[in-house]
Amino acid sequence: EKISDHYFDICIVGGGIAGNYLAHLLTQISSDKASRKNYKLKICVIEEHKEIGLPFQCAGIVSQKILKLTKIPPHLILNRVKEAHLFAPNGEKIQVIAQEQPVILDRIAFDKFFAQRAQNKGVLYYLSEKFLKFKRLDSEWVEVTTNKHVFHCHILVGADGPVSAVGRQLNRKNTLVPAAQVRARIQWPNYVTSMYFDQQWRELFGYVVPEGANGICRIGLACLRHTPKKLEIFCNKIGVKPHELLDRQGGILPINLPTRFVWNNVVLIGDAAGFVKATTGGGIIMILSAARILAPILLIALNKGDYSYHFLRWKYQIPVKLSIGIELKIHYLIRLFLLNLRTEDYRQLFHFYYLPKIRSMVYRDADMDFPAKVILKIVLTSEFWIWCVPIVLRKWRLLPYIIRALFT
Numbered sequence: 001e002k003i004s005d006h007y008f009d010i011c012i013v014g015g016g017i018a019g020n021y022l023a024h025l026l027t028q029i030s031s032d033k034a035s036r037k038n039y040k041l042k043i044c045v046i047e048e049h050k051e052i053g054l055p056f057q058c059a060g061i062v063s064q065k066i067l068k069l070t071k072i073p074p075h076l077i078l079n080r081v082k083e084a085h086l087f088a089p090n091g092e093k094i095q096v097i098a099q100e101q102p103v104i105l106d107r108i109a110f111d112k113f114f115a116q117r118a119q120n121k122g123v124l125y126y127l128s129e130k131f132l133k134f135k136r137l138d139s140e141w142v143e144v145t146t147n148k149h150v151f152h153c154h155i156l157v158g159a160d161g162p163v164s165a166v167g168r169q170l171n172r173k174n175t176l177v178p179a180a181q182v183r184a185r186i187q188w189p190n191y192v193t194s195m196y197f198d199q200q201w202r203e204l205f206g207y208v209v210p211e212g213a214n215g216i217c218r219i220g221l222a223c224l225r226h227t228p229k230k231l232e233i234f235c236n237k238i239g240v241k242p243h244e245l246l247d248r249q250g251g252i253l254p255i256n257l258p259t260r261f262v263w264n265n266v267v268l269i270g271d272a273a274g275f276v277k278a279t280t281g282g283g284i285i286m287i288l289s290a291a292r293i294l295a296p297i298l299l300i301a302l303n304k305g306d307y308s309y310h311f312l313r314w315k316y317q318i319p320v321k322l323s324i325g326i327e328l329k330i331h332y333l334i335r336l337f338l339l340n341l342r343t344e345d346y347r348q349l350f351h352f353y354y355l356p357k358i359r360s361m362v363y364r365d366a367d368m369d370f371p372a373k374v375i376l377k378i379v380l381t382s383e384f385w386i387w388c389v390p391i392v393l394r395k396w397r398l399l400p401y402i403i404r405a406l407f408t
Contacts, residue, residue, distance in 0.1 A: 006044070006149055006150070006151040006152065007042070007151075007152045007153070008042045008043060008044045008124075008151060008152070008153040008154075009041050009042045009043060009153065009154050009155070009302055010026065010041070010042075010043045010044075010153060010154065010155045010156075010157060010298060010302075011043075011044050011046065011142070011144050011151050011153035011155070011156050011157070012043065012044070012045045012046070012157040012159055013045075013046050013131045013144075013156070013157065013158050013159060013160045013165070013166050014045075014046070014047065014158065014159035014160035014161060014164075014270070014272070015045050015046075015047030015049070015052050015111075015115060015125065015127070016111060016159065016161060016270065016271075017110065017111050017114070017270070017284060017287060017288075018159035018269045018270025018271070018272070018275075018287045018291065019045050019047075019157070019159035019160075019269075019270070020045070020052065020111055020114035020115040020118060021070070021114045021287070021288055021291050022157065022159065022269060022291045022294060022295060023043055023045055023114070023115075023118035023123045024114040024115075024117045024118045024121075025291055025292065025295035026041060026043055026118075026123075026295050026298065026299070027041070027043070027117075027118055027121030027122065027123060028121075028295075029295060029296060029299060040122060041299075041302075043118075043122075043123045043124070044123065044124045044125070044126060044151065044153075045115075045118070045123060045124070045125045045126070046126050046129050046131055046144075046146055046151075047125065047126065047127050047128075047129065048128070048129060048130040048131070049127065049128070050127050050128040051127070052111050052112050052115045052125075052127070053107065053108035053109070053110075053111035053112050053115075054108065055249065056107060056108055056249050057179075057181070057249050057250070057251035058107045058251075059181065059207060059209045059218050059220060059281075059282070060078075060104055060105040060106070060107040060110075060209065060218065061081070061102050061103070061104055061105075061193060061209050061282070062102060062103060062105060062282070062284045062285060063100055063102050063103075063285055063367070063368045063369050064100055064101060064102065064103060065285050065369060066103065066105070066284065066285065066288070067103075069285070069288045069289065069292070070288060072110070072113060073113070075106070075109070076105055076106050076109050076110050076113060077103045077104070077105060077106075078103075078104045078105065078106050078211045078212045078214075079103070079104040079190055079210060079211055079212030079213075080101050080102070080103050080104070080191070081101060081102050081103075081104065081190075081191055081192060081193045081209075081210070082097065082101050082191045082192070083095055083096065083097055083191060083192045083193075084096040084097075084192070084193050084194070084195065085192055085193075085194040085195070086194075086195050086197070086350075087194065087195065087196045087197065088197055088343065088346035088347060088349075088350055089197055089198050089199060089343045089346060090343050090346070090347065092346070092347060092350055093350075094350045094353050094354065096353075096362065096366070097363060098362060098363050098364075098366035099363060099364065099366075100366060100367060100368065102193070102368060104209060104210070104211055104212065105284075126146070126148070126149070129146045129147065129148050129149070130146055130147045131144070131145075131146055131160065131165050131166065132145045132146055132147060132165075133145050133169060134156055134166065134169065134266070136264060136265055136266075137152075139264070139265075139307065139308070140154060140305070140307070141153070141154065141265075142154070142155070142156045142265045142266065144156060154265065154301075154302060154307055155265055155266070155267070155298055155301065155302070155307055156265060156266045156267075157266075157267055157268075157269060157294075157298075158266065158267070158268040158269070158272045158273075159268075159269050159270050159272055160272055161252075161270070161271045161272060162174050162176055162252045162253065162254040162271040162272070162276075163176070163252060164268060164271075164272035166266065166268065166272065167268055167272050167273075170263055170266065172259075172260065172261070172268070174254035174255075174256055174271075174272075174274055175254065175255050175256040176252045176253065176254060176255070177203045177204065177222045177223070177224060177252070177253045177255050177281075178222065178223070178224070178227040178250070178251075178252055178253075179204070179220060179221070179222035179227065179250065179251045179252065179253050179281065180220055180221065180222075180227045180228050180230075180231040180248070180249070180250050180251075181218055181219065181220030181231075181248070181249045181250070181251070182218075182219050182220065182231065182235065182240075182245050182246070182247065182248050182249070183211075183216055183217070183218055183219070183245075183246045183247050183249075184216065184217055184219055184235070184240050184244045184245050184246060185214075185215050185216050185217075185244050185246060186215070186217055186239075186240055186244050187215075188208060188210050188215075188217050189210070190210040190211075190212055190213060190215075191210075192210070193207065193208065193209050193210065194207065194208045194238075195207050196234065196237070196238070197338070197341075197346060198234075200223065200230055200233065200234075201221040201222065201223040201230050201234065202223065202338075202339055203222055203223045203224055203255070203339070204221060204222035204223065204253070204280070204281055205221065206219075206220070206221040206234040206237075206238075207219070207220055207221065208238065216246065219231075219234070219235060219238070219240065220249075221234055222253050222281055227250075228250075253276060253281040254271050254274050254276050255276065255278050255281070255335070256274050256278075256332075257274065257325075257328060257329060257332055258273050258274035258275060258320075258321070258325060258328060259274075260317070261273035261274070261317060261320075262309060262312040262313050262316055262317045263309055263312075264307065264308055264309045265307040267294065267298075267312055267316060269287065269290055269291060269294060270283070270287045270290075271283060271287075273290070274328075275287050275290055275320075275324065275328070276328075277328065277331040277369070278328070278331045278332040278334070278335040279331045279334050279335050279338070280331075280368070282368075285369045286324045286327075286328065286369065289323065289324050290320050290324060293316060293319050293320055293323070294316050294320075297312070297315040297316050300315070301315075324370075326372060327369065327370045327371065327372055330371050330372050330375055331371065334371070334375075337388075337391065340391065341391070345391060348387055349387065352383060352384070352387050355383060357381065357383075358378060358381070358383070361374055361377050361378060362374065365377060
C-alpha cells in the first residue's frame with residue numbers, strides 16, 4: 001500500500017545534474033527576498049536509481065563557464081584541455097586552439113556534490129523510487145504516484161532525462177540518438193581532445209576525452225544503428241586494444257530543438273526539455289543556465305500561488321528560448337550542415353578554417369556553448385559563402401529544416 005501523506009511545494013523527478021542543481025539553487029535563494037512566506041520550502045527529489053550519479057553516461061567535458069556559473073571544489077575538475085584535433089573522414093586533421101580551455105569533470109562526484117548540498121539544506125531524496133504518473137487535481141495541487149508513494153505538490157519538475165516519463169505523459173517526446181562510451185587506459189596527450197567525423201557515425205562524431213594524469217580516456221560516439229559495434233570499429237581505428245578497456249557505458253542523446261516545456265503546474269528542464277547541443281550531445285552549461293532562470297521563478301510562483309501555463313511560459317519558457325534557445329538553434333543548424341557534408345566538403349571546410357582571418361576569429365571568439373557570436377562573424381565573410389552556397393544548392397531539401405529551426 002502506497003503512503004500518501006507526502007505534501008511538498010516542489011517535487012523534482014530525476015536526481016541527475018538538472019534536478020540536483022535546481023534543488024540546490026532553490027535552497028540557496030528560498031530565504032532571500034524572492035520568498036516572502038515565513039515557512040521553510042518543502043522540496044523532494046525522486047530518483048529511480050539507488051545511487052546519485054550512477055549510471056555514469058557522460059563524456060564530462062565542459063567549458064570554463066562552469067566556474068562562473070557555480071562554485072565547485074577543485075577536486076571535481078580532473079583535467080583541462082588546450083587543443084581540439086578534428087579529423088575528416090579521409091584522415092585529414094585540423095588543430096583548433098582557442099582562448100577558452102574546457103575542463104573535464106568527475107561527473108559522478110559532480111552530481112553528488114549538488115545533491116549533498118541540497119540534502120544538507122533539507123531537500124528530501126527518495127532513491128530507488130520510480131515515477132509512474134501524475135494527475136493535476138486542481139489549480140493548486142498535482143498528485144504524483146511512484147512505485148512506493150503518492151506525493152502532492154504545487155509544482156512538478158520533470159528532470160528525468162531524455163526519455164522523460166513526465167514529458168511522455170504530456171505528449172512531449174525527444175528525437176533520440178543512442179550513444180556508447182568506454183573508458184580505456186591508453187597513451188594519449190592529456191591536453192588534447194579529439195573528434196573523428198565519419199559516415200559510419202554521422203549523427204555525431206567519435207571522440208576521445210582524456211581524464212588527466214591517470215592515463216584514462218573516455219572514448220565514445222553516437223549513431224542511430226549498431227552503436228556498440230560502431231564503437232568497437234572506432235576503437236580499432238584509433239588503436240585501442242581490448243586489454244586497455246576498463247568499463248563501458250551507454251546512453252541516449254536528445255537531438256532536437258526545445259519547443260514547449262511548461263504546462264499548468266508542470267515544467268521540464270535538462271535533457272527532458274531538450275536542452276542539449278545538437279553538435280556535441282552535451283548540455284551541462286545549458287542546464288545550469290536554465291536552472292538559474294527557473295529557480296527564482298518557481299519561488300515567485302509559490303508566493304503568488306500562480307502555477308499556470310501562462311505565468312510559467314512568460315517567466316520561464318520565453319526567457320530560456322531567448323537566451324540558450326537561440327544558441328541551441330545555432331547548434332542544430334550546424335548539425336544539419338555536418339550531416340550532409342561529403343568527404344570533399346570536409347576537405348574544403350578544413351582548408352577554410354586555415355585561412356588566417358578565420359583562424360583568428362576562432363581563437364578569439366570560439367565558444368563551445370554559445371557559438372552565435374563567432375558564427376555570425378564567419379557568416380559575414382565572403383569565403384564562407386563561397387564554401388557554403390554549393391552545399392545548400394546541392395542539398396536544397398535542407399531549406400525547410402533550416403526555416404523551421406529559425407522560426408520554432
